[in-house]
Amino acid sequence: xxxxxxxxxxxxxxxxxxxxxxxxxxxxxxxxxxxxxxxxxxxxxxxxxxxxxxxxxxxxxxxxxxxxxxxxxxxxxxxxxxxxxxxxxxxxxxxxxxxxxxxxxxxxxxxxxxxxxxxxxxxxxxxxxxxxxxxxxxxxxxxxxxxxxxxxxxxxxxxxxxxxxxxx
Amino acid sequence: xxxxxxxxxxxxxxxxxxxxxxxxxxxxxxxxxxxxxxxxxxxxxxxxxxxxxxxxxxxxxxxxxxxxxxxxxxxxxxxxxxxxxxxxxxxxxxxxxxxxxxxxxxxxxxxxxxxxxxxxxxxxxxxxxxxxxxxxxxxxxxxxxxxxxxxxxxxxxxxxxxxxxxxxxxxxxxxxxxxxxxxxxxxxxxxxxxxxxxxxxxxxxxxxxxxxxxxxxxxxxxxxxxxxxxxxxxxxxxxxxxxxxxxxxxxxxxxxxxxxxxxxxxxxxxxxxxxxxxxxxxxxxxxxxxxxxxxxxxxxxxxxxxxxxxxxxxxxxxxxxxxxxxxxxxxxxxxxxxxxxxxxxxxxxxxxxxxxxxxxxxxxxxxxxxxxxxxxxxxxxxxxxxxxxxxxxxxxxxxxxxxxxxxxxxxxxxxxxxxxxxxxxxxxxxxxx
Numbered sequence: 001x002x003x004x005x006x007x008x009x010x011x012x013x014x015x016x017x018x019x020x021x022x023x024x025x026x027x028x029x030x031x032x033x034x035x036x037x038x039x040x041x042x043x044x045x046x047x048x049x050x051x052x053x054x055x056x057x058x059x060x061x062x063x064x065x066x067x068x069x070x071x072x073x074x075x076x077x078x079x080x081x082x083x084x085x086x087x088x089x090x091x092x093x094x095x096x097x098x099x100x101x102x103x104x105x106x107x108x109x110x111x112x113x114x115x116x117x118x119x120x121x122x123x124x125x126x127x128x129x130x131x132x133x134x135x136x137x138x139x140x141x142x143x144x145x146x147x148x149x150x151x152x153x154x155x156x157x158x159x160x161x162x163x164x165x166x167x168x
Numbered sequence: 169x170x171x172x173x174x175x176x177x178x179x180x181x182x183x184x185x186x187x188x189x190x191x192x193x194x195x196x197x198x199x200x201x202x203x204x205x206x207x208x209x210x211x212x213x214x215x216x217x218x219x220x221x222x223x224x225x226x227x228x229x230x231x232x233x234x235x236x237x238x239x240x241x242x243x244x245x246x247x248x249x250x251x252x253x254x255x256x257x258x259x260x261x262x263x264x265x266x267x268x269x270x271x272x273x274x275x276x277x278x279x280x281x282x283x284x285x286x287x288x289x290x291x292x293x294x295x296x297x298x299x300x301x302x303x304x305x306x307x308x309x310x311x312x313x314x315x316x317x318x319x320x321x322x323x324x325x326x327x328x329x330x331x332x333x334x335x336x337x338x339x340x341x342x343x344x345x346x347x348x349x350x351x352x353x354x355x356x357x358x359x360x361x362x363x364x365x366x367x368x369x370x371x372x373x374x375x376x377x378x379x380x381x382x383x384x385x386x387x388x389x390x391x392x393x394x395x396x397x398x399x400x401x402x403x404x405x406x407x408x409x410x411x412x413x414x415x416x417x418x419x420x421x422x423x424x425x426x427x428x429x430x431x432x433x434x435x436x437x438x439x440x441x442x443x444x445x446x447x448x449x450x451x452x453x454x455x456x457x458x459x460x461x462x463x464x465x466x467x468x469x470x471x472x473x474x475x476x477x478x479x480x481x482x483x484x485x486x487x488x489x490x491x492x493x494x495x496x497x498x499x500x501x502x503x504x505x506x507x508x509x510x511x512x513x514x515x516x517x518x519x520x521x522x523x524x525x526x527x528x529x530x531x532x533x534x535x536x537x538x539x540x541x542x543x544x545x546x547x548x549x550x551x552x553x554x555x556x557x558x559x560x561x562x563x564x565x566x567x568x569x570x571x572x573x574x575x576x577x578x579x580x581x582x583x584x585x586x587x588x589x590x591x592x593x594x595x596x597x598x599x600x601x
Contacts, residue, residue, distance in 0.1 A: 026228060026231075027228060028210060028213065028225075058228075058231040058325065059230075060231035062306065063271075063313050065310065108291065112292050117306075119295040119299065120295055120303045120306055141212075141213065143213060
């Protein structure tokens with residue numbers, strides 16, 4: 001069970017759950033939308049603790065800023081480009097190993113968005129961010145997950161639930 | 169000696185090729201701007217789908233332009249079925265569209281463009297030294313999201329926008345809360361003008377530019393209208409939305425997924441700069457903002473699209489406040505939305521997405537299922553114009569070093585505010601391909 005810490009008690013009194021899980025990704029882009037698919041499954045999983053709220057984040061993390069405030073933890077589920085281990089689940093609690101700068105000419109990365117929000121919002125400065133990165137090796141227009149990724153969804157859910165249950 | 173400048177987007181993602189400029193002894197020999205044209209490929213996903221589902225599906229093309237896709241889709245569907253919605257519905261859709269424009273322009277100006285001008289690698293780095301500036305931008309973005317949430321039901325991917333009207337109308341309390349946010353937004357717009365008018369000039373590319381924008385008929389907005397004005401060298405032509413193919417004249421190019429658009433054989437620019445060029449200035453405040461920002465029209469400098477976005481941002485916040493005041497004063501009519509009776513038919517709708525002209529063209533069968541669809545996004549339309557400005561920027565640059573040119577090319581690409589990253593945004597590990 002997840003413990004209440006920091007602002008969690010006061011937030012809980014107002015009905016704000018201490019842990020927020022955000023599934024990122026575009027469900028129209030095949031495996032790139034794995035975070036979106038996992039959020040949907042997680043929200044209906046009976047093992048999900050009552051202290052956890054799950055939401056879809058699309059591809060614009062900044063839009064979720066209000067929903068993150070007064071949480072103890074925010075767990076982001078997102079796809080990561082991994083040509084060698086598609087389907088892998090890697091948990092990042094610090095982001096030095098992830099690209100923090102724009103990957104192209106017009107892009108605000110997830111890591112940049114987290115940094116920006118924590119730098120500009122006192123209400124988010126103490127929130128613990130975790131990125132659960134799901135390895136994918138290709139993204140294309142497709143509403144379904146690839147068979148290889150889809151087959152690993154149950155194991156991914158198990159791993160995410162384990163991460164959610166980790167005490168801060 | 170040959171030189172190649174290359175700015176990568178994401179490998180292994182359909183169509184993401186980035187920017188490539190090849191030079192031989194200082195002369196430009198090749199220019200390529202590749203982009204992900206997700207909208208076009210999505211047409212197969214909506215074929216056979218019911219009119220009730222189409223707007224929801226296409227809204228997911230993009231997190232930033234979700235209202236634009238949703239509203240343009242609805243507009244095409246209603247035109248195909250011969251549905252006339254109420255003036256109140258028009259007003260609410262206009263407000264929703266402004267919310268998206270505010271959100272998109274604030275994100276672009278403060279988090280992507282401003283770091284360029286001030287020499288920072290990212291918005292996070294900018295925030296370390298100029299936290300108030302970035303906070304202003306994020307508040308304005310949040311305000312845009314609030315408008316969309318109040319009217320559309322969600323900050324992104326609106327659920328209230330349905331054929332015939334709205335699924336749920338905002339309450340008076342919600343409108344009052346929105347009004348309070350907009351009043352703060354007016355103050356933030358003053359800070360925006362102070363910040364942007366003090367940016368160093370980015371004046372490294374001038375070329376004769378053809379502009380195309382929706383004819384707003386004296387009422388500056390992004391949703392209403394069905395005629396496009398094309399303006400070049402003081403001359404202007406008109407194209408009806410139904411004849412959009414005669415505007416875009418798309419042709420495939422070997423290096424990009426997106427077809428290139430041209431009018432009379434020339435690429436053309438769409439977006440905020442084009443909108444302000446082909447339409448009368450919205451009001452005195454916008455004219456004043458233009459003067460402070462040093463924006464003179466018509467402009468052959470693509471970097472001025474940033475300043476045009478700032479003018480729209482300031483105007484939209486004020487206009488949104490006026491609309492909310494009108495809604496509060498007159499009250500919302502809770503009458504049910506116009507009944508929708510599907511029938512076989514076809515129609516094309518055009519609107520002004522934050523990045524420019526957006527076309528949705530549908531054909532429906534008698535049961536209201538999509539038979540065929542065509543979606544053309546502003547970023548796809550702009551691709552040829554971006555390449556044209558790349559070429560001029562390199563040719564006009566005194567400093568032909570790769571770092572100097574790379575910075576200029578990236579800034580020009582960003583000034584167009586291309587929507588190449590919001591439908592796909594994979595995290596990357598450091599050092600990965």
